[in-house]
Amino acid sequence: MAKSGKNNIIQAEGLKAPVIRIGLLQWAKTNLFNGVLNSILTIVTLFLLYKVVPPFVRWAFIDSLWFSSAEQCRAGSGACWSIIPANIRFIIFGFYPHELHWRPLVAMIMLVGLLFYSKNRDHWSPSLGYIWIAGLLTMGILMRGGLFGLAPVESDKWGGLPLTLMLSFFGMFAAYPLGVLLALGRRSKMPAVKTICILYIELIRGVPLISLLFMSAVLFPLFFPEGLTVNKIIRAQAAIILFTAAYIAEVVRGGLQAITKGQYEAAESLGLNYVQKMRLIVLPQALKIVIPPTVGILISAFKDTSLVVIIALYDVLKTTKSALANPSWMGFSPEAYLFVALIYFVCCFSMSNYSRRLEKELHT
Amino acid sequence: MEKGNPVISAEHTAQGATWINDPKIRAILYQIAVLGIVGLLGYYLFNNTVENLKRQSIATGFGFLNKEASFEVGESLISYSAADPYIRALLVGALNTIKVSFVGIVLTIILGTFLGIARLSKNWLVSKLAAVYIEVMQDIPILLQLFFWYSFFYDILPSPGEALEPLSGIFMSNRGLVIAVPEWHPAYQYVAMAFVAGSIAVYFMRRWARIRQEQTGQPFPVFTLSIGIMTVLPAAAWLLAGAPLTMSVPELDGFNFKGGLNMSPEFAALLLGLVLYTAAFVAEIVRAGIQAVSKGQTEAAMAIGLKPGQVLSLVILPQALRVIIPPLTSQMLNLTKNSSLAVAIGFPDFVSVASTTINQTGQAIEGISLIMLVYLCFSLLTSLFMNWYNKKMALVER
Numbered sequence: 001m002a003k004s005g006k007n008n009i010i011q012a013e014g015l016k017a018p019v020i021r022i023g024l025l026q027w028a029k030t031n032l033f034n035g036v037l038n039s040i041l042t043i044v045t046l047f048l049l050y051k052v053v054p055p056f057v058r059w060a061f062i063d064s065l066w067f068s069s070a071e072q073c074r075a076g077s078g079a080c081w082s083i084i085p086a087n088i089r090f091i092i093f094g095f096y097p098h099e100l101h102w103r104p105l106v107a108m109i110m111l112v113g114l115l116f117y118s119k120n121r122d123h124w125s126p127s128l129g130y131i132w133i134a135g136l137l138t139m140g141i142l143m144r145g146g147l148f149g150l151a152p153v154e155s156d157k158w159g160g161l162p163l164t165l166m167l168s169f170f171g172m173f174a175a176y177p178l179g180v181l182l183a184l185g186r187r188s189k190m191p192a193v194k195t196i197c198i199l200y201i202e203l204i205r206g207v208p209l210i211s212l213l214f215m216s217a218v219l220f221p222l223f224f225p226e227g228l229t230v231n232k233i234i235r236a237q238a239a240i241i242l243f244t245a246a247y248i249a250e251v252v253r254g255g256l257q258a259i260t261k262g263q264y265e266a267a268e269s270l271g272l273n274y275v276q277k278m279r280l281i282v283l284p285q286a287l288k289i290v291i292p293p294t295v296g297i298l299i300s301a302f303k304d305t306s307l308v309v310i311i312a313l314y315d316v317l318k319t320t321k322s323a324l325a326n327p328s329w330m331g332f333s334p335e336a337y338l339f340v341a342l343i344y345f346v347c348c349f350s351m352s353n354y355s356r357r358l359e360k361e362l363h364t
Numbered sequence: 365m366e367k368g369n370p371v372i373s374a375e376h377t378a379q380g381a382t383w384i385n386d387p388k389i390r391a392i393l394y395q396i397a398v399l400g401i402v403g404l405l406g407y408y409l410f411n412n413t414v415e416n417l418k419r420q421s422i423a424t425g426f427g428f429l430n431k432e433a434s435f436e437v438g439e440s441l442i443s444y445s446a447a448d449p450y451i452r453a454l455l456v457g458a459l460n461t462i463k464v465s466f467v468g469i470v471l472t473i474i475l476g477t478f479l480g481i482a483r484l485s486k487n488w489l490v491s492k493l494a495a496v497y498i499e500v501m502q503d504i505p506i507l508l509q510l511f512f513w514y515s516f517f518y519d520i521l522p523s524p525g526e527a528l529e530p531l532s533g534i535f536m537s538n539r540g541l542v543i544a545v546p547e548w549h550p551a552y553q554y555v556a557m558a559f560v561a562g563s564i565a566v567y568f569m570r571r572w573a574r575i576r577q578e579q580t581g582q583p584f585p586v587f588t589l590s591i592g593i594m595t596v597l598p599a600a601a602w603l604l605a606g607a608p609l610t611m612s613v614p615e616l617d618g619f620n621f622k623g624g625l626n627m628s629p630e631f632a633a634l635l636l637g638l639v640l641y642t643a644a645f646v647a648e649i650v651r652a653g654i655q656a657v658s659k660g661q662t663e664a665a666m667a668i669g670l671k672p673g674q675v676l677s678l679v680i681l682p683q684a685l686r687v688i689i690p691p692l693t694s695q696m697l698n699l700t701k702n703s704s705l706a707v708a709i710g711f712p713d714f715v716s717v718a719s720t721t722i723n724q725t726g727q728a729i730e731g732i733s734l735i736m737l738v739y740l741c742f743s744l745l746t747s748l749f750m751n752w753y754n755k756k757m758a759l760v761e762r
Contacts, residue, residue, distance in 0.1 A: 333519050
């Protein structure tokens with residue numbers, strides 16, 4: 001295998017296992033047809049795939065229409081992807097003023113850029129947190145306007161993908177400190193604090209998100225004094241924050257439990273007080289351990305924001321449903337839903353992939 | 365800090381530290397402060413609520429539950445009409461939630477286990493297909509999947525006249541899912557009774573066999589005999605009662621099917637969405653559980669001469685289940701909580717009926733408290749089960 005010139009080096013490194021070259025047939029034999037049962041399984045699966053895949057490909061690609069009118073679509077037999085380009089701006093941006101669409105677009109590009117920047121672990125430092133806070137503030141200003149000569153856009157006009165991203169990412173960031181406090185409270189030795197935290201966490205984790213969203217829609221207005229009205233989106237955001245915090249608390253508690261007692265004792269013997277002990281010794285280690293499950297919570301928060309459809313907020317799922325309610329595009333729901341599913345899939349898949357890689361790198 | 369060494373604390377006081385440095389007193393002060401803040405916040409919100417209610421002249425209390433509901437509920441396990449009180453409508457909703465959750469949990473465990481095993485299959489094609497399914501289903505929100513299945517039933521499927529028949533006896537149309545089932549006959553009652561009697565007999569036989577084996581060391585063919593009892597007894601009951609064979613096959617009658625087991629499109633879409641979504645998570649749990657049992661365990665069990673069936677039931681399953689059951693229970697609870705999304709596709713589950721009640725009566729506080737209470741009961745039951753199970757399964761170490 002090795003050329004004569006490299007022989008010495010290879011021997012110096014120790015002999016490597018020989019690479020067995022196998023052909024396609026050999027591969028198929030070991031992986032698909034090793035034994036009677038496996039062969040039958042393979043053949044049955046291939047038959048099912050043959051029954052399903054070609055008609056789907058025919059429907060989705062060969063017979064499909066991409067840029068046509070609804071009438072042409074109804075005459076055709078394939079998928080009508082035309083519903084997407086015809087309604088794309090409404091699906092993505094909702095009722096945001098048409099000529100100002102560049103602002104949420106820039107905000108989303110900023111968010112994606114920030115995410116890509118934070119992916120690299122070399123960039124992880126306290127200043128990254130400040131970059132994120134600055135970034136989120138800028139995105140908020142871009143969306144809302146009213147400053148720096150940007151025309152103000154009321155938040156009841158926000159919708160589509162920016163709303164989905166805002167509810168999940170802003171919710172996650174706001175819920176994080178609250179979740180850490182709740183986790184610390186649950187591990188506290190003070191009975192009153194501990195009881196309050198346990199009650200809160202278990203109560204929230206025991207009920208479905210939809211009940212909290214209902215609460216935000218019909219009960220929150222009752223909680224505030226007369227004259228103080230809080231926007232519906234902000235109320236839903238508050239419900240999502242309260243909900244996510246309970247789940248973050250449980251994840252962080254897992255991290256706190258994983259820190260050995262010696263770390264706590266060492267911090268105390270140095271004479272650090274509780275705040276210093278947690279801030280300088282325990283939390284930095286605990287939070288690092290729980291990064292992968294935290295990404296998991298971000299994924300479910302991202303998926304769960306779709307529930308705001310039920311309280312009639314125009315997130316990306318609701319705008320899609322409204323586009324489908326238009327009589328001329330009625331009945332093309334599979335195409336529209338597949339498109340939205342693709343958006344969600346791309347976002348969640350890249351996040352979960354990243355979390356898995358991180359888990360391997362951090363050896364947790 | 366918490367268990368103050370008496371010597372050290374004496375030194376502290378000697379150096380002139382005041383009572384404010386005493387950790388015990390500090391802890392009490394902190395707790396008073398926290399309780400005070402929470403109490404004040406609660407009082408503020410309560411006060412505002414009372415005032416707002418007074419201003420909108422909404423009466424509080426659960427008195428409305430006995431008033432006439434005057435709305436119809438799409439499907440119900442118990443008899444219900446619009447003239448019944450709200451409390452009965454809510455009961456109908458709760459039963460519907462339990463129905464869809466129960467059927468969903470059973471189907472999810474079957475499909476999830478199957479997918480989890482397929483994921484570990486040595487067959488490359490099967491394993492990769494299972495992996496793709498698991499990844500895709502986990503990454504698409506359940507609500508979107510529910511909308512998709514709902515539109516699948518209403519927009520894509522044909523009318524009952526041209527209903528699809530994927531398997532013989534199963535009809536899918538825009539009126540829902542109809543499945544052929546055996547026609548009702550008293551014999552099935554006896555079969556069920558025989559089944560229950562068989563289960564009890566098997567339970568006692570297993571106990572007796574275990575005690576005998578512990579005393580004498582002689583094994584007893586428990587498994588074969590259990591299977592025998594569980595099949596022979598119901599079969600005998602069925603034969604004795606006249607061996608009915610007639611099936612209730614759905615037939616087209618006017619615009620809809622008659623006979624068979626009929627599921628509304630809403631129920632079918634909800635069930636399909638919940639099962640297909642949750643099964644992906646269950647598959648991951650099952651896979652992790654099986655992988656958690658190291659290969660050495662199998663080899664050791666075979667080395668001491670256990671048969672393959674015994675290896676599975678005595679060595680691998682008990683260890684795998686210890687890993688599988690806790691996350692599995694939380695997924696089952698998730699399925700139950702997700703069934704509340706029925707409100708988005710018009711299936712009358714508890715949340716859906718409660719939200720109609722809130723809209724009609726304006727009793728938002730009571731309605732939402734009821735929703736939370738019902739789901740808290742579900743999670744309380746789950747955690748009670750979990751505690752019992754963990755205690756039972758806890759490793760007994762020497």
